[in-house]
Amino acid sequence: MKTELHIAIEQAFQQARDALATRDPQRAYPWLERAHILSQRLPLLHTRSHWLMLKAGWQQGDYREVTGQALRMPAALLFSRIWVPLGNTGRARVSALKPMPMSEELRQLLG
Known part of the structure; x- marks a missing residue:
């Protein structure tokens, strides 16, 4: 049985993959950032976001x-x-060590 967290991660990845399939990286980035924040403590999924x-x-x-x-x-x-910097979006233009604010929805999903 998948948790609410895993479902949210899968949805974010699917939306990002759909955007990348249509060569629309700008539409993919918000979904990838969401997937990154939610998967930070799950090594394989975290790596997939990167x-x-x-x-x-x-x-x-x-x-x-790149x-x-x-x-x-x-x-x-x-x-x-x-250790992970909670809320970090994972983009290259953001310090990899910088914690960032998160929405309440993401906080709840992370427990």
């Missing part, structure tokens, strides 16, 4: 985003269970 952000950056021709995501993927695998 992989899809890398793909969005590639589609957009944003090589800063490089930033390539560096964050191994960190997501290694450190997700140890």
Whole structure:
């Protein structure tokens, strides 16, 4: 049985994949940021959010985003269970160590 958190993560990933399939990375980013925040403590899903952000950056021709995501993927695998900056959106233009404010909805999903 999937939890409400896992359902929300899957929905965010699906919306992002749909946007990427139509080559619309700008529409994908808000969903990827949501997926990132919700999956930060789940190493494989957290890494998937960075992989899809890398793909969005590639589609957009944003090589800063591509490089930033390539560096964050191994960190997501290694450190997700140890420490994460809660609320961090995961984008390359945001410090990987900076906690960020979250909506009440996201707080509730994270418990």
